[in-house]
Amino acid sequence: MLAQGTDLLYRQALASSHRPYLRVEVWVADGSERLASDLIYETGSIRASLSSRVTRTFDFTVDESLFPFQVDDLLNPYSREVRAFRGIEFADGNRYVWPVFRGRIINVRLGPEATATVSCNDRAGDVVTATFEAPHNSQVGQLVSDEVRRLIVGGLPDATFGTFDSFFQTVPIESWEHDRAGALDEMATSVGAFWYALADGDFVLRKKPWTIPGDPVVTFSDATVDSDAPPTITGSSVERSREDVYNSVTVTGERADGTMPVFYTARDEDPANVTFIDGPFGVKNKLVSLRTPQLQGTAREAAQDQLRSSTALVETWDFATTVDAALELGDVIRLDARGQRNTIQVVASFALPMNLDGSGSMQVSCRAQVIGTLED
Numbered sequence: 001m002l003a004q005g006t007d008l009l010y011r012q013a014l015a016s017s018h019r020p021y022l023r024v025e026v027w028v029a030d031g032s033e034r035l036a037s038d039l040i041y042e043t044g045s046i047r048a049s050l051s052s053r054v055t056r057t058f059d060f061t062v063d064e065s066l067f068p069f070q071v072d073d074l075l076n077p078y079s080r081e082v083r084a085f086r087g088i089e090f091a092d093g094n095r096y097v098w099p100v101f102r103g104r105i106i107n108v109r110l111g112p113e114a115t116a117t118v119s120c121n122d123r124a125g126d127v128v129t130a131t132f133e134a135p136h137n138s139q140v141g142q143l144v145s146d147e148v149r150r151l152i153v154g155g156l157p158d159a160t161f162g163t164f165d166s167f168f169q170t171v172p173i174e175s176w177e178h179d180r181a182g183a184l185d186e187m188a189t190s191v192g193a194f195w196y197a198l199a200d201g202d203f204v205l206r207k208k209p210w211t212i213p214g215d216p217v218v219t220f221s222d223a224t225v226d227s228d229a230p231p232t233i234t235g236s237s238v239e240r241s242r243e244d245v246y247n248s249v250t251v252t253g254e255r256a257d258g259t260m261p262v263f264y265t266a267r268d269e270d271p272a273n274v275t276f277i278d279g280p281f282g283v284k285n286k287l288v289s290l291r292t293p294q295l296q297g298t299a300r301e302a303a304q305d306q307l308r309s310s311t312a313l314v315e316t317w318d319f320a321t322t323v324d325a326a327l328e329l330g331d332v333i334r335l336d337a338r339g340q341r342n343t344i345q346v347v348a349s350f351a352l353p354m355n356l357d358g359s360g361s362m363q364v365s366c367r368a369q370v371i372g373t374l375e376d
Helices: 008-014 124-129 144-155 180-190 296-314
Strands: 019-028 034-036 044-049 056-063 080-089 095-110 115-122 193-197 203-207 218-221 233-240 248-253 262-267 285-290 315-321 332-337 340-353 362-368
Touching: 008 080, 019 095, 056 095, 095 124, 115 124, 124 144, 124 180, 124 193, 144 180, 144 203, 180 193, 180 285, 180 296, 233 332, 248 296, 262 296, 285 296, 296 315, 296 362, 315 332, 315 340
Parallel strands: 218 332, 248 285
Antiparallel strands: 019 034, 019 080, 044 056, 044 340, 056 115, 080 095, 095 115, 193 203, 233 315, 248 262, 315 362, 332 340, 340 362
16 A cells, blocks of 8 residues: 555545546656646546566546657657556645556557557566677576666666565576566566566566465455444455466576576465365365476476465455555455455556546455465
8 A cells, every 4th residue: 555545534435425636747758858747638547467577557538639740759659658647636625646657658549530549568578679699698596676776777777666575595506598577577486576667767676475374465345244434335246266276386597507497396285274285175276387496496486476475365355445546566455345344355457547537436456365385
């Protein structure tokens, strides 16, 4: 949850009549100049999904007069960046406002309805397209977190960084031929993490939030439950599935010197879990092949992280709520909904409307939090 997102005044305002505040700015892509401080647009939507690489996209429509027929027009896709903000505004002019997107314009399409659609990717998109021009060697012995920073800056020199989780694993001998983002993916996966850009454009490397302890930062409720939180959920669904759930994960790590690869298999050996490997769930194994783990301990950690991520899909919730611009990907939340209380979930994705008239609900998708030490 972003700063001040848990303020009582703000939470109460969301559950009652309030005036939304929205603003879209246009900048030169290197951040050197703001060209428009309050762009006039019509409708829009931000989609965010917690994963490595591009996590946020922003599509919005403008009048056809703003279509960039010239390469240096305001909304051209060659040198322009968009920054979006959303929150609420009180009658006295006070506001709660947060950044909800920063990223480059990717394309602009002029359709037959006298409007142009502008599509943007967050700052990770710049890193993805900045592939290695020649084979690139790792900095052996450097912390994974420092190597992630180095590779991101190599693709986006003006990159800024937020708070990383703590990582103590180091980088082995490695050579990457072309794919910068693939190298970052590999390192993040090996330590059970995602690398991605936050709403304000800062890059982070953070552990998969459904695999680490965390108390709920806020409660969302509907009218079916007597909750201490004001009701803001307007609809919800919940699913239990075994489709993408595994109770055994084997990670293999190829060694650079060609010797026997390291491997480790993590199994759910807790009889209290519905996915207990010797229980009626049965055995479902997933094989994950990585290049970064070259020590047995690293392979073990990677396998356990992968297993926790898998079993977190046992229960998933989706709900529609009043737009909450302070909500972050990875937030641990409590749900009092569908007659159930104290359901703990982690925000995995959301769609946030950016319509100037304030219409539309925020759609949020979650997954269960799975904590605990796995048996060897």
